[in-house]
Amino acid sequence: MRKYKVAIAGATGVVGREMIKVLEEREFPVSELLPLASERSEGQKLEFQGREVVVRRLKPDSFAGVDIALFSPGASVSREFAPHAARAGAVVIDNSSAFRMEQDVPLVVPEVNAHAVAQALNRRRIIANPNCSTIQLVVVMKPLHDAAGLERVIVSTYQSVSGAGQKGIDELESQSRALFSLGEIAPSKFPHRIAFNLLPEIGGARDDGYTEEEMKMVNESRKILGLPQLAVSATCVRVPVFYCHSEAAHLFFKEPLSPDQAREILRKAPGVKVIDDLKEHVYPMPVLGAGDDDTLVGRIRKDLTAPNGLALFIVSDNLRKGAATNAVQIAELLVRDHAAALRSASA
Numbered sequence: 081m082r083k084y085k086v087a088i089a090g091a092t093g094v095v096g097r098e099m100i101k102v103l104e105e106r107e108f109p110v111s112e113l114l115p116l117a118s119e120r121s122e123g124q125k126l127e128f129q130g131r132e133v134v135v136r137r138l139k140p141d142s143f144a145g146v147d148i149a150l151f152s153p154g155a156s157v158s159r160e161f162a163p164h165a166a167r168a169g170a171v172v173i174d175n176s177s178a179f180r181m182e183q184d185v186p187l188v189v190p191e192v193n194a195h196a197v198a199q200a201l202n203r204r205r206i207i208a209n210p211n212c213s214t215i216q217l218v219v220v221m222k223p224l225h226d227a228a229g230l231e232r233v234i235v236s237t238y239q240s241v242s243g244a245g246q247k248g249i250d251e252l253e254s255q256s257r258a259l260f261s262l263g264e265i266a267p268s269k270f271p272h273r274i275a276f277n278l279l280p281e282i283g284g285a286r287d288d289g290y291t292e293e294e295m296k297m298v299n300e301s302r303k304i305l306g307l308p309q310l311a312v313s314a315t316c317v318r319v320p321v322f323y324c325h326s327e328a329a330h331l332f333f334k335e336p337l338s339p340d341q342a343r344e345i346l347r348k349a350p351g352v353k354v355i356d357d358l359k360e361h362v363y364p365m366p367v368l369g370a371g372d373d374d375t376l377v378g379r380i381r382k383d384l385t386a387p388n389g390l391a392l393f394i395v396s397d398n399l400r401k402g403a404a405t406n407a408v409q410i411a412e413l414l415v416r417d418h419a420a421a422l423r424s425a426s427a
């Protein structure tokens with residue numbers, strides 16, 4: 081079996097480390113793993129397949145012979161370095177927001193729009209991985225849309241601190257410890273205390289009163305589902321949970337769709353696990369979703385405010401399906417369906 085040289089830009093971050101883990105778990109055919117990060121991490125050792133791999137500094141000429149470059153060094157670094165990787169012949173799969181809304185860059189969730197991958201191969205050679213909150217929402221919305229025609233979405237998120245990277249995790253941990261020992265709380269990654277609090281602000285503030293994270297959910301959902309007119313309203317909230325994003329979603333359809341029909345459809349949907357028995361206290365929660373590659377959905381019920389409306393609660397691991405697993409699934413699609421494009425580019 082052919083194996084591929086895989087670079088990971090941002091290898092020392094929470095998404096980068098998870099991508100290394102997922103490549104190993106899913107036995108992706110890697111001939112050589114090239115971990116890249118900033119000069120701060122140069123020489124650091126990571127483990128892959130039981131061997132040490134040494135982190136190198138990300139540079140424009142880092143990508144010689146690389147087939148697939150998985151990027152998670154943040155949007156500005158991706159914007160600068162992903163084109164170097166593509167020019168060197170690699171196909172880039174980028175976790176940041178840098179390219180997501182560009183017309184000639186596909187935004188891919190394999191369960192929803194795997195076909196879009198092909199669009200990248202003759203042009204930019206960059207594929208964008210969507211925002212973590214968007215991925216779990218579209219995985220659930222797509223099969224329901226196919227059945228009843230989605231018209232409108234109202235979603236509120238409860239997003240974990242790991243969505244803000246290692247510094248987000250460190251801040252919740254240190255503030256929680258400080259609160260119990262009556263120490264000083266000094267917010268730095270988040271604008272206010274996050275321990276035992278929640279913050280209705282993720283991403284930059286826009287003039288229209290929304291945040292960048294909220295508009296990512298609007299625009300990315302439309303692009304992935306191919307529904308440019310879909311009405312989406314989002315409120316994104318950071319909560320003091322380490323892993324997994326949760327969402328309360330209200331979906332409104334053209335055709336009637338009962339909760340039982342929705343449950344049946346979602347039980348058969350790829351990448352979805354229905355966990356739904358309120359009377360037995362069975363529903364999705366971050367503690368159930370952490371480490372799981374499936375998106376959990378439950379609390380499925382009628383929305384009482386409009387005909388053809390459903391309310392649902394959705395939980396997914398933002399570092400797994402929300403980032404690393406989705407990126408590696410895209411790499412798997414490349415290898416399965418477009419290996420010639422990889423081979424010819426790196427030959």
Ligand SMILES: NC(=O)c1ccc[n+]([C@@H]2O[C@H](COP(=O)([O-])OP(=O)(O)OC[C@H]3O[C@@H](n4cnc5c(N)ncnc54)[C@H](OP(=O)(O)O)[C@@H]3O)[C@@H](O)[C@H]2O)c1
Binds near residue numbers: 094403
């Ligand atoms: N966390 C999530 O749930 C999630 C989900 C989806 C998408 N994303 C996106 O993924 C990206 C990374 O997020 P993260 O959560 O992994 O952040 P993180 O834990 O802060 O990691 C950032 C990584 O980028 C590297 N980096 C930073 N500046 C660099 C530079 N100038 N040159 C080379 N490498 C550089 C860091 O290297 P050093 O260790 O050397 O500093 C580190 O490896 C972001 O764009 C984020 O929006 C995150």
